[in-house]
Amino acid sequence: MDSRQKFLSVMNFDENALIPKTxxxxxxxxxxxxxxxxxxxxxxxxxxxxxxxxxxxxxxxTLKYADEVDNNVAPFxxxxxxxxxxxxxxxxxxxxxxxxxxxxxxxxxxKYGLTNKVLKQKSSIPMVIDYPIKNRKDFYEYVSLYDNSxxxxxxxxxxxxxxxxxxxxxxxxPIRLGGNPFGFSxxxxxxxxxxxxxxxxxxxxxxxxxxxxxFLNFTIDxxxxxxxxxxxxxxxxxxxxxxxxxxxxxxxxxxxxxxxxYLKLIDFLKQYSINNIFVxxxxxxxxxxxxxxxxxxxxxxxxxxVNDIVAVRNEYPHLKMMGGFNKKVLxxxxxxxxxxxxxxxxxxxxxxxxxxxxxxxxxxxDVTWENFRYYREKLNSFIxxx
Numbered sequence: 001m002d003s004r005q006k007f008l009s010v011m012n013f014d015e016n017a018l019i020p021k022t023x024x025x026x027x028x029x030x031x032x033x034x035x036x037x038x039x040x041x042x043x044x045x046x047x048x049x050x051x052x053x054x055x056x057x058x059x060x061x062t063l064k065y066a067d068e069v070d071n072n073v074a075p076f077x078x079x080x081x082x083x084x085x086x087x088x089x090x091x092x093x094x095x096x097x098x099x100x101x102x103x104x105x106x107x108x109x110x111k112y113g114l115t116n117k118v119l120k121q122k123s124s125i126p127m128v129i130d131y132p133i134k135n136r137k138d139f140y141e142y143v144s145l146y147d148n149s150x151x152x153x154x155x156x157x158x159x160x161x162x163x164x165x166x167x168x169x170x171x172x173x174p175i176r177l178g179g180n181p182f183g184f185s186x187x188x189x190x191x192x193x194x195x196x197x198x199x200x201x202x203x204x205x206x207x208x209x210x211x212x213x214x215f216l217n218f219t220i221d222x223x224x225x226x227x228x229x230x231x232x233x234x235x236x237x238x239x240x241x242x243x244x245x246x247x248x249x250x251x252x253x254x255x256x257x258x259x260x261x262y263l264k265l266i267d268f269l270k271q272y273s274i275n276n277i278f279v280x281x282x283x284x285x286x287x288x289x290x291x292x293x294x295x296x297x298x299x300x301x302x303x304x305x306v307n308d309i310v311a312v313r314n315e316y317p318h319l320k321m322m323g324g325f326n327k328k329v330l331x332x333x334x335x336x337x338x339x340x341x342x343x344x345x346x347x348x349x350x351x352x353x354x355x356x357x358x359x360x361x362x363x364x365x366d367v368t369w370e371n372f373r374y375y376r377e378k379l380n381s382f383i384x385x386x
Contacts (some may be wrong), residue, residue, distance in 0.1 A: 002172035003059070003080040011276050011299070011320050011352040019383045020080040023057040023073065023376075024302065024323065025362035029242045031055055033112060034261040037369035050217035052125050054362045058084035059173040062164065070322040082358075083234055086226065090181055091157045092132075092145040092214075110232050112181075112191065113142065114337060122317065131193040136207050142191070143214055143298050148342050156222060161385065163227035177223060179236040179280065184258040186238045201253060214370050216261045220268050226271045234276040235269060236301070237262075242283030254291050266296035282361075289316060302360045315347045321355045325379075327363060340374050347382055 001018045007049050029051025035041050037182055037183035045055065046067040057074065059081040060066045073079065091111040099115070100107040107117050113132030118124060133139050146152070158164055168175065181190040188211050189197045228231075234305030238260075243381065248257070266277060278299040279292050284306040292300070303309050308314045309324040328340045346357045357379060363372065 002232065004172055004174045006080060006311075007083070007174040008358055011234075011285070012266050013128055013318070013342070014081075015353075017353065019350065019357055019386060020082075020355065021077065021380050022080045022082045023070075023358045023363065024071060024082055025054040025056050026073065027051060027362055028053050028055050029365045030363050031070070033337070033365055034073075034369040034372075038373075039072060039369050040076060042075060049259075050125060051365070057082040060186075061086065061168075062158070065382045078379060082175045083176040083236075085179055085236075086175050086177050086230065086232060087158050088177070088182070088222070089119060090187065092157070094118070094145060096363075108362060114191075128193070131191060133191045134196055136210075139207065139211060146218060148218055153222050153225045157225065162229070169228055174233040175230070176234040176236050176278075177226065177232045178238070180238050182215075182219065183238040183240075183280075184216075184261045185241050187215055188212070198248075201257060205256065205301065208221060208337060212257065212261045216264055219265065222235055224266075227274075232272075232274065234299075235274055236278050236280050237265075237297070240280070240282050242285050242288060243282055246286070247288050249288075251287075253292060254288070259291070259295050260359070262292075262295035262297065278320070279323070282341065286312070289319070294321070304360045305358045306347075306383070308316060309349050310345050313352050313355070315350065318354070321349065323358055323360045324349065324355070324358055325383050327361065327367055328357045330359075330363075330367040330375055332366065332368050332371075334371055336374060339371060341377055343375065343382070346379065350382070350386060 003020060003022070004093070006018045010019055028045050028049040031039070031045050033050065048114050049067065052110040056069045057079065058069055060069045061084050092113055094113055096108060096110050098106060098108045104121065105117055107115065107129070109115050114128050115130035116126035117129050117208055118126040133142055142223065181187050183253070188208065192200070197208070214336050240357065241247055269277060276299060277297050278301050279297050280301050280303070281288065283302050285300065286307065289300065293316065295329065301321075302323030303321060305326035305328060307322065307324075311323070312319065328333045328334075349355045350357060
């Protein structure tokens with residue numbers, strides 16, 4: 001079986017499924033450090049990718065994305081390709097511009113209209129200091145920049161889309177659609193900031209509904225152009241609506257501001273026989289799981305460490321799961337006993353099917369090569385024996 005066949009087989013809970021050996025992503029800085037700790041170097045990490053930015057554990061969709069995916073770890077462990085993200089652009093496509101620049105930092109407006117500050121003296125990701133949408137008036141002005149016509153959508157598709165779609169018909173790796181920044185809470189927070197979003201649910205609830213209705217329709221128009229020609233294997237909806245102690249969205253908020261749009265989106269996806277509909281949410285998500293399942297979601301990712309994946313599997317035997325291994329037990333001072341304990345939880349869930357195990361997010365620089373190698377080799381060995 002190739003990587004795509006393995007993914008689909010596990011997601012179908014097939015009795016004889018071959019479980020993919022795979023990882024979601026690594027920080028670029030992690031791979032750079034691992035080179036000095038023993039990882040054989042096949043290809044340098046591009047200097048254009050900052051240390052905290054991600055190197056995906058998937059095959060590249062095209063050669064254009066070859067520098068953004070792992071070329072070193074997967075060959076060492078003979079890993080399968082993770083879900084490769086089909087490129088989408090949810091931005092307003094406005095021209096980026098620099099507002100201020102000196103020897104210490106640069107302040108610029110990106111194509112989403114976010115005002116960012118990035119330091120020059122060290123590798124750092126941009127810090128958002130202002131948002132383009134603060135009220136209804138801003139929202140109407142912002143969405144006026146979007147063109148939902150076929151011609152407008154075509155500008156958001158990859159170059160040479162028709163040929164790419166034809167090439168992907170015979171691919172050996174799985175593809176996902178969606179993810180950052182698409183979600184019925186995340187996109188609004190991305191464009192408004194968390195404070196404006198949270199207050200607006202109380203002060204102007206119709207505004208949040210209108211926002212989600214607009215971007216739901218935009219998504220359907222946009223994705224229709226892709227799905228007519230590309231058979232995707234999975235959809236990701238990014239939310240991140242929980243912290244380590246639980247959800248910051250109540251059931252009432254979910255039912256009012258998110259559930260209606262999930263239902264409409266999932267009805268649309270069913271027209272294209274897409275059955276693997278995942279939500280990406282960090283934090284402790286236990287109270288949210290039944291809400292997502294009732295809305296039609298079939299899987300969850302990445303199951304950060306605060307979640308008990310064994311308890312989740314026992315309560316939801318048909319839920320599709322990815323992730324679930326606590327990367328903190330791979331930090332420098334961790335013991336082999338701690339790693340084995342975490343692997344034990346993973347092994348328990350693996351036996352139930354519908355689960356692809358990997359580290360619960362991108363592998364950070366705190367994870368040592370020695371510990372990662374120990375974890376990955378033991379996990380691979382267990383998968384081989386199932």
